[in-house]
Amino acid sequence: MKTKFYFLAAGILSLAFLTSCNQDNKQKEDPSARTLTDLNVSAYDKWVYLSFETGTPVELGVDEKEPEVWDIALHRENVKTNKGAALQSDATSLNALATLPSGTFTPDVTDSIIVDMSQMMQGIIGYQASELNMVLNAWVSHSGMPPVYTVNENVYVVRTKEGKYAKIQFSSYKNAEDKTGYATFSYVYPAFE
Secondary structure, eight states: OHHHHHHHHHHHHHHHHHHHHHHHHHHTSOTTOEEEEEEEOOOTTEEEEEOTTTOOEEEEETTSOOOSSOSEEEETTEEEESSOEEEEOSOSSTTTOOSOOOSOOEEOEEEEEEEEOTTGGGTOOEEEEEEEOTTGGGGEEEETTTTEEEEOOSOEEEEOTTSOEEEEEEEEEEOTTOOEEEEEEEEESSOOO
């Protein structure tokens, strides 16, 4: 009986220790990180613009004029910068990326995005030219039918048009109801100062 008690006590102490370590790791996350949860980027005919400074998303139609101040914009799985550039780091947590990584920053390029799926059953899909950042576009990928979405766990670094840096890490493409087209990510701005 005594032996069972010792094993039970050891198990409880181990569980308490592991829980404490897990809480310590959460507390060690960068306190300056901002998190946007379930940002609705599902509309084909809208972009969601974000200024790293304010952290306030602004949703505008694909044909509307861009806001005066913004750093990145999301459209479904697409991302563009405001005359910035991006690189993907090897880090898989914001805290792990303490210094500016070496590598080439990739600017946006002109490509096309889907803006209208209303006549998809008739074989008609509406496209529009847009600036896109191909590095940031790798934040989520999909495969199969129905599609299974996978979020890239690496931290991205965005260099803004002003020459400042942001660290950004995406964590989900689904909301609490398991619907796709909802981005959750954390970012630190300004970074590496």
